[in-house]
Amino acid sequence: MTTISATGRGMRPTLARVTRPLRSRLGLGVAVLAVVAGTVATVPGSASAATSEGLLCDTSATNTFTLSAGDGYVSTPDGNSIYMWSYANELKGAFQLPGPTLCVAQGAKVTVILHNHLPEASSIVFPGQTGVLADGNPAQPEYTTDPTPTLTSMVQSAAATTGSVTYTFTAGTPGTYLYKSGTDVDKQVQMGMFGALVVRPSGHPDRVNGRPDSAFSTANEYLFLLSEVDPDVHLAVERKQPVDWSTYNARYFMINGRSMPDTLSPNNASYLPNQPYGAFVHIKPWDGATNPLPATIRYLNAGTVNYPFHPHGSDERVINKDGQPLEGPAGQDLSYNKFDLNVAPGQTLDVLMDWRDAEHWTDITNPIPTQIPAITDQLLVGTDTWFSESPYLGTKNPAPTTITDNNVCGEYYHIAHSHALQQATNFGATFGGMMTLYRIDPPAGCPAGK
Numbered sequence: 144m145t146t147i148s149a150t151g152r153g154m155r156p157t158l159a160r161v162t163r164p165l166r167s168r169l170g171l172g173v174a175v176l177a178v179v180a181g182t183v184a185t186v187p188g189s190a191s192a193a194t195s196e197g198l199l200c201d202t203s204a205t206n207t208f209t210l211s212a213g214d215g216y217v218s219t220p221d222g223n224s225i226y227m228w229s230y231a232n233e234l235k236g237a238f239q240l241p242g243p244t245l246c247v248a249q250g251a252k253v254t255v256i257l258h259n260h261l262p263e264a265s266s267i268v269f270p271g272q273t274g275v276l277a278d279g280n281p282a283q284p285e286y287t288t289d290p291t292p293t294l295t296s297m298v299q300s301a302a303a304t305t306g307s308v309t310y311t312f313t314a315g316t317p318g319t320y321l322y323k324s325g326t327d328v329d330k331q332v333q334m335g336m337f338g339a340l341v342v343r344p345s346g347h348p349d350r351v352n353g354r355p356d357s358a359f360s361t362a363n364e365y366l367f368l369l370s371e372v373d374p375d376v377h378l379a380v381e382r383k384q385p386v387d388w389s390t391y392n393a394r395y396f397m398i399n400g401r402s403m404p405d406t407l408s409p410n411n412a413s414y415l416p417n418q419p420y421g422a423f424v425h426i427k428p429w430d431g432a433t434n435p436l437p438a439t440i441r442y443l444n445a446g447t448v449n450y451p452f453h454p455h456g457s458d459e460r461v462i463n464k465d466g467q468p469l470e471g472p473a474g475q476d477l478s479y480n481k482f483d484l485n486v487a488p489g490q491t492l493d494v495l496m497d498w499r500d501a502e503h504w505t506d507i508t509n510p511i512p513t514q515i516p517a518i519t520d521q522l523l524v525g526t527d528t529w530f531s532e533s534p535y536l537g538t539k540n541p542a543p544t545t546i547t548d549n550n551v552c553g554e555y556y557h558i559a560h561s562h563a564l565q566q567a568t569n570f571g572a573t574f575g576g577m578m579t580l581y582r583i584d585p586p587a588g589c590p591a592g593k
């Protein structure tokens with residue numbers, strides 16, 4: 144944190160510049176390693192502009208996705224390179240962690256073709272989807288054929304190296320779902336075999352679920368796919384050695400396959416060639432800033448323990464759990480505001496979040512009675528400031544001339560992280576891991592490039 148310098152261009156670009164030289168060198172190292180391992184022929188992301196923020200969907204006009212299960216490397220902010228398994232969109236041909244975010248509409252006939260390039264059988268399960276078929280047959284578990292059958296896969300698998308299975312289902316209730324390996328689950332999911340499936344209401348891509356009150360600002364949609372890595376497990380798998388689960392100890396904690404501060408970098412950052420998804424939440428002005436549509440954040444837990452995630456400065460409204468709307472039998476709204484979102488293993492939570500224009504709110508309408516501090520208390524003399532002490536949108540006032548100001552256009556930054564603080568580290572070093580920033584722009588917006 145002490146390496147952040149105030150350059151008058153805002154915190155995120157500054158942080159990105161701090162990390163880029165390391166990432167570039169590491170990216171080259173990763174590419175070399177991957178080529179030696181014979182897994183990656185191209186360096187994805189390097190050709191595309193790395194500017195986008197928010198949820199990136201893979202879509203298909205026929206709702207058909209070909210996922211190849213394979214291996215590759217990801218980098219961590221402390222300079223480590225971790226061997227992973229994951230799913231890649233075969234049309235794009237690149238290894239990536241997590242697997243691609245598949246977006247479909249409710250009722251769509253979805254086809255997912257799995258091509259397995261791993262050295263062992265693998266598969267995909269779609270928790271929350273019903274009527275899943277595998278090669279046209281009802282999805283069902285696989286067992287060994289010896290006298291005492293043992294479960295080997297929760298669904299029909301694709302054989303090692305060259306196997307293939309085609310899964311089909313009709314997309315169910317609108318919301319967010321995990322997809323992940325159903326074969327040797329502890330190991331393969333730890334290795335990275337997971338991704339997100341987003342089902343949108345038919346005809347209403349601007350709603351999280353079927354309810355009109357789930358409408359969100361489509362420019363403010365974010366994915367937080369949470370996971371963890373024990374590098375010893377990954378080293379053992381890379382070396383084709385048995386995994387000793389008795390010593391399991393996660394050391395890296397990720398949002399969308401990245402750890403802080405890489406979470407702040409844009410989608411498709413060239414120095415993170417196999418980790419295409421950022422986790423920087425950038426709340427921009429809506430049409431009508433005093434009564435905006437909320438942002439939406441889709442939380443998924445692909446790990447083994449609870450991740451108690453929270454942003455500073457605001458609650459979030461939980462409206463979906465595991466892809467199901469929080470409503471009563473007569474459609475009563477059972478959504479709730481929560482500061483700390485305890486995301487359980489395998490669970491998904493969809494939340495709405497909004498930020499209010501402080502200057503147009505009264506004590507009665509103000510949900511969090513925060514007093515806006517004096518301008519001199521919002522800034523630090525010297526080189527560093529972390530955030531502006533107010534959760535609310537506001538106007539940028541002239542700063543005293545002795546003040547160095549990171550706040551370029553009246554925007555606010557808030558940290559958001561797992562409050563199990565060992566999960567906010569990179570191999571024990573804080574701040575890191577499952578952590579990111581929310582940036583909230585003022586109602587009038589910020590100039591282009593700021």
Ligand SMILES: [Cu+2]
Binds near residue numbers: 453454455560562
């Ligand atoms: Cu906190």
